[in-house]
Amino acid sequence: MANAPTTPGIAPARLDPQTLAAHFADLEPPFGPHEAVVAADRCYFCYDAPCVTACPTEIDIPLFIRQIQAGQPEAAARTILDQNILGGMCARVCPTETLCEEACVREFAEGKPVEIGRLQRHATDALMARGIHPYVRAAPTGRRIAVVGAGPAGLACAHRLAMRGHDVVLMDARPRIGGLNEYGIAAYKTPDDFAQAEIDWLMKIGGIETRTGVRLGETVTLEDLRAQHDAVFLGIGLAGVNGLGVPGEDLEGVRDAIDFIAELRQAEDLARLPVGRHVVVIGGGMTAVDAAVQSKLLGAEVVTMVYRRGRARMSASQHEIDHAATAGVRIITDAQPVAVHGNGAAQEVEFAYTHDGEAGLELTGETFRLRADQVFKAIGQKLAGVPEGLTRAHGKIAVAGAGRTELEGVWAGGDCTAGGDDLTVTAVAEGRDAAEDIHAALTARAAA
Amino acid sequence: MADLTSNFLGIPSPNPFWLASAPPTDKQYNVERAFRAGWGGVVWKTLGFDPHIVNVNGPRYGAVWGADRQLLGMNNIELITDRPLEVNLREIKAVKRDWPDRAMVVSLMVPCDEESWAAILPMVEETGADGVELNFGCPHGMSERGMGSAVGQVPEYIEMVTRWCKKHTRMPVIVKLTPNVADIRNAARAAHKGGADAVSLINTVNSITSVDLDTMAPEPAIDGKGTHGGYCGPAVKPIALNMVAEIARDPETAGLPISGIGGVTTWRDAAEFLALGAGNTQVCTAAMNYGFGIIKELTAGLSLWMDEKGYRSVDEVVGRAVPNVTDWQHLNLNYVTKARIDQEACIKCGRCYAACEDTSHQAISMSEDRVFEVIDAECVACNLCVNVCPVENCITMERLAAGSVDQRTGQTVSDRYLNWTMHPNNPMDKAAE
Numbered sequence: 028m029a030n031a032p033t034t035p036g037i038a039p040a041r042l043d044p045q046t047l048a049a050h051f052a053d054l055e056p057p058f059g060p061h062e063a064v065v066a067a068d069r070c071y072f073c074y075d076a077p078c079v080t081a082c083p084t085e086i087d088i089p090l091f092i093r094q095i096q097a098g099q100p101e102a103a104a105r106t107i108l109d110q111n112i113l114g115g116m117c118a119r120v121c122p123t124e125t126l127c128e129e130a131c132v133r134e135f136a137e138g139k140p141v142e143i144g145r146l147q148r149h150a151t152d153a154l155m156a157r158g159i160h161p162y163v164r165a166a167p168t169g170r171r172i173a174v175v176g177a178g179p180a181g182l183a184c185a186h187r188l189a190m191r192g193h194d195v196v197l198m199d200a201r202p203r204i205g206g207l208n209e210y211g212i213a214a215y216k217t218p219d220d221f222a223q224a225e226i227d228w229l230m231k232i233g234g235i236e237t238r239t240g241v242r243l244g245e246t247v248t249l250e251d252l253r254a255q256h257d258a259v260f261l262g263i264g265l266a267g268v269n270g271l272g273v274p275g276e277d278l279e280g281v282r283d284a285i286d287f288i289a290e291l292r293q294a295e296d297l298a299r300l301p302v303g304r305h306v307v308v309i310g311g312g313m314t315a316v317d318a319a320v321q322s323k324l325l326g327a328e329v330v331t332m333v334y335r336r337g338r339a340r341m342s343a344s345q346h347e348i349d350h351a352a353t354a355g356v357r358i359i360t361d362a363q364p365v366a367v368h369g370n371g372a373a374q375e376v377e378f379a380y381t382h383d384g385e386a387g388l389e390l391t392g393e394t395f396r397l398r399a400d401q402v403f404k405a406i407g408q409k410l411a412g413v414p415e416g417l418t419r420a421h422g423k424i425a426v427a428g429a430g431r432t433e434l435e436g437v438w439a440g441g442d443c444t445a446g447g448d449d450l451t452v453t454a455v456a457e458g459r460d461a462a463e464d465i466h467a468a469l470t471a472r473a474a475a
Numbered sequence: 476m477a478d479l480t481s482n483f484l485g486i487p488s489p490n491p492f493w494l495a496s497a498p499p500t501d502k503q504y505n506v507e508r509a510f511r512a513g514w515g516g517v518v519w520k521t522l523g524f525d526p527h528i529v530n531v532n533g534p535r536y537g538a539v540w541g542a543d544r545q546l547l548g549m550n551n552i553e554l555i556t557d558r559p560l561e562v563n564l565r566e567i568k569a570v571k572r573d574w575p576d577r578a579m580v581v582s583l584m585v586p587c588d589e590e591s592w593a594a595i596l597p598m599v600e601e602t603g604a605d606g607v608e609l610n611f612g613c614p615h616g617m618s619e620r621g622m623g624s625a626v627g628q629v630p631e632y633i634e635m636v637t638r639w640c641k642k643h644t645r646m647p648v649i650v651k652l653t654p655n656v657a658d659i660r661n662a663a664r665a666a667h668k669g670g671a672d673a674v675s676l677i678n679t680v681n682s683i684t685s686v687d688l689d690t691m692a693p694e695p696a697i698d699g700k701g702t703h704g705g706y707c708g709p710a711v712k713p714i715a716l717n718m719v720a721e722i723a724r725d726p727e728t729a730g731l732p733i734s735g736i737g738g739v740t741t742w743r744d745a746a747e748f749l750a751l752g753a754g755n756t757q758v759c760t761a762a763m764n765y766g767f768g769i770i771k772e773l774t775a776g777l778s779l780w781m782d783e784k785g786y787r788s789v790d791e792v793v794g795r796a797v798p799n800v801t802d803w804q805h806l807n808l809n810y811v812t813k814a815r816i817d818q819e820a821c822i823k824c825g826r827c828y829a830a831c832e833d834t835s836h837q838a839i840s841m842s843e844d845r846v847f848e849v850i851d852a853e854c855v856a857c858n859l860c861v862n863v864c865p866v867e868n869c870i871t872m873e874r875l876a877a878g879s880v881d882q883r884t885g886q887t888v889s890d891r892y893l894n895w896t897m898h899p900n901n902p903m904d905k906a907a908e
Contacts, residue, residue, distance in 0.1 A: 067542070096542065
């Protein structure tokens with residue numbers, strides 16, 4: 028007998044399979060060919076276009092949109108992928124409303140930007156659907172480079188290095204390649220196993236050997252990697268999760284949101300994935316939104332997202348917050364958890380209202396409780412397992428220029444490094460640029 | 476309320492919108508639908524002698540589309556009516572009998588000899604039709620057989636055939652002109668000399684709309700081959716407006732009534748034709764694109780605009796703009812303007828900058844924070860920035876007041892009218908001597 032949204036506790040199959048399938052289908056369906064041409068026609072082909080400046084990977088957006096308009100989405104894809112090899116995923120997950128589309132002159136003029144993200148997806152999908160991998164490797168250099176962490180930064184770095192003729196060993200601690208693309212993004216943003224399809228496509232470049240289950244500092248050390256390779260790139264992300272630091276945090280039903288999101292992404296059958304009747308998500312970022320929305324989509328009756336500061340300070344974009352609200356997530360701001368109550372398992376979370384005081388965030392003294400069978404913590408991630416010898420800045424690996432660390436022959440990029448937003452697109456840019464820097468360094472060394 | 480009734484050549488119609496000779500006017504069924512919708516008249520699709528012609532059995536129309544498949548231009552390789560003459564005549568008679576208040580003009584195309592014209596004209600007269608239009612325009616198919624534009628491209632033939640027709644009928648004779656000539660005035664003058672009551676123009680323009688790059692065949696393609704067709708629709712309107720104006724201001728054809736044709740799509744297009752001297756307008760492509768229902772917009776729009784401007788009748792509009800059409804040499808060279816960018820309206824796309832910097836006079840500056848400003852010392856007022864700007868009225872051309880200095884030339888702007896014939900640089904300038 029299937030369950031219902033009102034079934035008490037944490038239970039699977041709160042919704043029937045058809046409803047679940049519909050809930051986790053494409054959030055925004057792809058353009059048809061005619062729609063794409065019409066959408067592309069809205070682009071003004073701006074001079075020194077603001078959208079390009081706003082893109083961390085500096086894709087020539089007006090050019091690729093013109094190529095769609097001219098009936099060649101595959102050529103458009105090439106323009107995109109030249110700058111961003113994960114242009115397909117970025118088209119799906121980029122917060123375009125705070126990047127290219129925010130900068131679009133039509134956003135300024137009409138509040139209705141050119142739909143750059145969807146157009147990018149149209150182009151990259153067209154190329155991938157034809158199974159074309161448009162890049163070939165340069166002549167072999169005989170160099171061998173270790174890329175640690177197979178998320179967006181590592182993938183971008185590995186691809187660019189392979190293209191330059193180097194041999195790459197791409198390693199990751201998880202059983203599958205992809206990092207946050209595979210484990211960290213809401214399922215409805217990347218249905219049909221797009222992350223793996225994109226990786227398979229990316230790997231067609233050749234010259235990239237993948238090793239999973241490799242943990243830096245456990246199964247392999249940085250020193251070994253340095254000794255065995257001509258260069259090392261670290262794209263290890265943020266493996267640590269911040270705790271609430273309140274009584275009851277260890278009760279059953281309290282867990283990290285990223286684990287829930289990863290589990291959901293890896294689930295073969297969503298109907299078997301349990302979710303609480305009353306779900307409370309603590310945090311105000313994209314992870315919190317993804318956990319909250321997906322809880323609701325799985326059939327939780329009441330989902331509440333609670334953020335300790337005001338709405339304007341939430342790191343989730345307005346678009347994401349609106350999406351959560353539309354999905355039926357209740358959003359409470361200016362309240363922070365003070366305790367999780369329950370007898371073995373969580374039953375309630377107690378919050379205290381906050382306000383900005385002279386000494387920072389202060390409690391007003393007023394508290395309230397929310398029913399909670401399940402509590403997701405999404406209050407940020409932190410660097411973990413950093414090898415000795417690497418300098419830290421702002422809690423992350425310090426780098427100079429295109430990802431150079433303090434250690435000779437070691438580069439780093441993506442979320443594990445300081446600088447740039449923790450976005451997929453930023454990680455891609457950093458991985459790509461580090462690869463070019465590694466290539467330049469190795470070439471210079473060879474010439475010397 | 477403005478009076479839209481028209482009395483072109485003494486042929487009354489409730490409004491100045493006729494359907495041009497084309498597929499929409501091929502038979503009784505279509506024409507009655509048009510009259511029910513409110514069209515003022517029709518020029519019945521061109522009749523010829525039996526045995527009637529045949530059309531291709533593949534595509535007859537090619538097209539040029541905008542991004543959202545707006546039909547910007549269309550061409551066709553359809554010939555004149557492919558129905559027996561007797562059938563057409565019978566239907567024309569029936570329609571005219573049932574719709575006496577609508578204009579019924581019959582388009583004709585027969586071989587270039589007097590007997591042919593003398594034979595067909597009485598048959599048309601017998602239907603009670605209001606007039607005939609001589610099809611000297613069709614550029615495809617029939618022209619290969621010595622008819623259509625093959626006649627329209629030779630002024631002597633135009634004059635000759637027109638004269639025959641005037642001799643053999645009491646009906647008004649309209650001569651439809653082809654735009655596929657070097658100077659449209661020669662054709663109009665010939666029609667005028669032959670005694671034409673009016674000219675109508677333009678017929679369609681020789682064209683290939685596109686090439687299928689897989690089959691390497693021009694469109695519309697018939698079994699892998701294509702031929703030039705007649706281009707029509709919004710794309711040809713500027714060509715038609717110019718030709719209408721050229722005839723309207725030609726002293727040799729002064730007063731010759733003109734029926735304006737070519738890309739009329741909205742009431743505004745029609746008003747422009749009227750202003751340039753057309754006594755009425757004929758419409759085809761817009762109706763083919765949207766159906767007969769557009770007549771309600773055409774009549775309501777023209778009426779509203781006339782009311783707003785205080786024009787009481789169509790005739791008050793006709794030719795209003797003709798005195799302002801002149802030769803280049805008479806344009807005032809002391810009219811000095813500069814582009815002005817409304818910074819409030821500017822959306823910072825930079826298209827004006829790219830256009831001016833790359834392809835014009837380097838007269839727009841761009842700052843770090845994307846503020847675009849006109850450099851008066853370089854601006855020749857070409858208007859390209861206005862044309863490429865996506866925001867209407869963001870960039871305008873403002874006249875420099877007399878007495879101010881044009882930064883580009885260093886000269887003080889004069890309020891004296893100065894044209895090329897008076898200019899010292901003109902080697903033919905007699906006034907300067």
